[in-house]
Amino acid sequence: MLERKTRKDRTDVTFVLPADQPPGEVSVVGDFNDWRPGTHTLAPRPDGRRAVSVRFPAGQVHYFRYLAAGDYWFNEEAADGHEGANSRLNT
Template sequence: MSIKKQFLKSKPVCKVSFKLQKEQVMHASRVNVVGDFNNWNENSDELKQLKDGSFSHTVELETGREYQFRYVADGSNWFNDDEADRFVSSGHGDARNGVLSL
């Protein structure tokens, strides 16, 4: 798993790139990154599958904020990214959300 942040000088935006290796997605055919930046919509921000089997997606997020997020594979398998800046309780049992600090 990897998260890369590219802060833009021209506007208060950060391009956040998410990348998952095929072994990390439990052989899923579809993976989405969901969070408070897209109202936890499981159908938005789908990662594109690359030729090597990995998945990648980039979003532009406003800087000066924190965003909670998780991944969902094939619409049902939720998991976190180990490279999140920190983790907080999701409010659903013992599940935790990753946090991006921008």
């Protein structure tokens, strides 16, 4: 799930996943962090889900995927679209 807060010149996006699906550590990996795992790792929230927030400039397109333990890559179903193997995010 994606939570968005649109500001004047940016969009704050929070990437949210259930507490244990998939199990283990999960990172958001994309063109905004040079596809480096571990840069944006989801952390537990008080409601039991896991999340990480990233600030993006307004009016851009970014591509990303999730990477879970065991080299398990997967996409965001609530993304703005998908291109090839990647999820698309429009800010």
